[in-house]
Each structure stands twice: as C-alpha cells, then as structure tokens.
Amino acid sequence: MGRSRVVVLTGPRQSGKTTLARQFLDEDSPNYFDLEDPASLARLEEPMTALRPLSGLVVIDEIQRRPGLFPVLRVLADRSTTPARFLILGSASGDLLRQNAESLAGRSEQVELDGFSLEELGAEQEFPLWFRGGFPPSLLAANDEDSLAWRRNFIRTLLERDLPAWGVGTPATTLLRFWTLLAHYHGQTWNTAEAARSLGVSESSARRHLDLLTDALLVRQLQPHLANLHKRQVKSPKVYIRDSGLLHALLGIGSTKELLTHPRHGASWEGFVIEQVIRREPHDEALFWGSHQGAEIDLVIRSGSRLLGVECKRQDAPRATVSMYTALEELGLERIAVIHPGIRRYPLADRVEAVPLSALATDSPLFT
Secondary structure (H helix, E strand, O other): OOOOOEEEEEOOOOOOHHHHHOOOOOOOOOOEEEOOOHHHHHHOOOHHHHHOOOOEEEEEEOHHHOOOHHHHHHHHHOOOOOOEEEEEEEOOOHHHHHHHHHHOOOOEEEEEOOOOOHHHHOHHHHHHHHHHOOOHHHHOOOOHHHHHHHHHHHHHHHHHHHHHHOOOOOOHHHHHHHHHHHHHHOOEEOOHHHHHHHHOOOHHHHHHHHHHHHHOOOEEEEEEOOOOOOOOEOOOOEEEEOOHHHHHHHOOOOOHHHHHHOOOHHHHHHHHHHHHHHHHOOOOEEEEEEEOOOOEEEEEEEEOOEEEEEEEOOOOOOOOOHHHHHHHHHHOOOEEEEEEOOOOOEEEEOOEEEEEHHHHHOOOOOOO
16 A cells, blocks of 8 residues: 555455455445445445545445446546545456456556465464365354355355356356366366366356356466477466365365365365465466476476476375476476475475475475
8 A cells, every 4th residue: 555556455255355454444434435335335426526535545345346436546546646545345356357457557556365374374274274265254163064154155145146246147057067067177187178068068158157267266277387389288277276165165075074085185285285385475477387298297486587396295205206307307497395294394306395384384485
C-alpha cells in the first residue's frame, strides 16, 4: 500500500482476504464497501459520487461483482493529488484479472492470498495442513468430520453460486464431474483429448473448464520447461488441485487412515510440497521438466539467472537418481533439493541435497 495507489488482493473464497482487510479498516467505516451487502451496492449506484470525496484507505470487497468499477478507480487513481488509496478484494476470476490489467495497468499491484502455509504454522502442523488443506475454516475445524463437511460445502457453493455469478453457464454437475476428474489427474501430465472423451464433451470445453478453475486459483497448471526444442520433451502441463484438503474431499478421503492407504496419497503429498515451495521461494517462473525417455524433475524454479530443481520423494532416505543427473546436465540446474518427510538434511551428490519438509517451516534456505 505504501508504493501503489491500488492494491488488488486476490485469492479463492474463504482464504482470508476479508479478515486481512479488516485488520486495516473496520467494516463499519464509510470507506468499507462489501459488494455482497445490498447497502454497499446502493451506495455505489453512483460510484464517482460515492468514492471521489473519500480519503485514506478505501476497501472494496468482492469487486468481481461490479467489474464496471475498474474504469472509475483508474480515474480516481490518476488524480494529481491522491487523497485515497484503494485496497480491492476479489475471488480471482478471468474477468477480474482482465479488468485489472486493462483499466489499472501501471497503477496497481496484485497480491495473491492463499490459505495457511507450513511456514506460517510451523513443522508440528505438517500433517494436519496436508490432510485438511490450508483454508482457515477447514484447518481450524473442531474435528475431521467438520473439516470435511466444510470442504464439501465449499465445493458445492462455488459451483452452484459463485461461478454462475461470474457468468459461467456450465451446469454445476458438469463442473463437479470435471473437477473430480482433475483430482484423479493430480500430479500427472494433462491430456485434453482423453479428459474430453471421459466426460463426453468437446476438447475446447475441457480446456475452458480447466482454465476456469485455474483462474479461480483452485487448480495449478504447471507448464513444462522446454530446454531444447529439438529434443523430445513433455510439452503439456501437469495439473494439480492447489489445496490438498479440497483434493482429498474430491477423492472421497475422509480420514487419515484413508489418506495414507489411498493409491493417490503419494501424488497428493507431491502437490502439497510443490505448493509450499512455490509460496515460500521467490521466483519468476515455476515449471516442471520431463522427457519422453522418462527423466523428469517435479519442479523447476527460475529466479533471475538461477535455475533450481525440486524433487519430492516420500521416502525416509531418498537417493540421487538418473533423472537428477540428467537434469543437472541438460537443464544446467544450479542445485537440486530433494524434499522428503524425514528429519535429516544431508548431501546426496554434487549439487544434490536431501532436505526435510520441516525445513520449509523455518528460515533456513532451501538451496545452500
């Protein structure tokens, strides 16, 4: 807020955006607008009249419900003397991001807010965070049954109420089938044609559904790092359900025993680790790398001129693999961190180090 006239705080529903904004401005303040509140909507019937006189911090919550406000904010932000700074909250959607990019280019800064992270909670919360996910109401529920009930209700509400409010016309049952299919693809290379056949829809519809859930910050498409265009490399993205708790709800996992015995528990842990690393490590791009010969690296982080690799191994004593040596040579990786659930940090090979997941809950660097 100190360097930008407009800050756009995006994130999925119930990730804590409103709670954070209310640390700065009370909801009873005349500078606070909640666009799910009919009173706030009425106040903004004439937006320029309502917003122009305000000074200090102005908060507008759920702005995706009134995308027409972005041009007004551009005019207000361009005043020679700017008495107000605007904090805009929105459950991210394609329309919200496009409006921001087009109307507030060069005037705004975007901040993405996710649920709780391992770095925020500490290593002792590693398993509950993986099992329940990072949404505050899910993680802080009184018991596992209440947590699962909240996540199932979240999925239903998003599909039946929120997405239609964004202008999505696809039936909720179709999107639920697609989201459940994505859960089974979690950690795998995406095959649009195969998914479309499974659902009985066109490939363009399958791509549109995937982009929709990606825009909502609920699915991550990890794009491939194409090191050498003349070699046969995997060129389709990998897909992950970003919140592990939602993944488990979609897979029908309701207890810790079910999680640890489920055939997808390894892929679930991999996605959980990848999200924690992406949130913790500064980066310009987060990618993956794979070749048709079977070599792969779960996560490739590009930060400036540095190229770093991350492998996720749910093993107590992981070892260096042929894939790691291949990636070091072909990609020119500076280092590879092999994240595992154990407690020791130790070298595996030159520029390859085993790092316990608990290290992500501390200030120690991931790459040494």
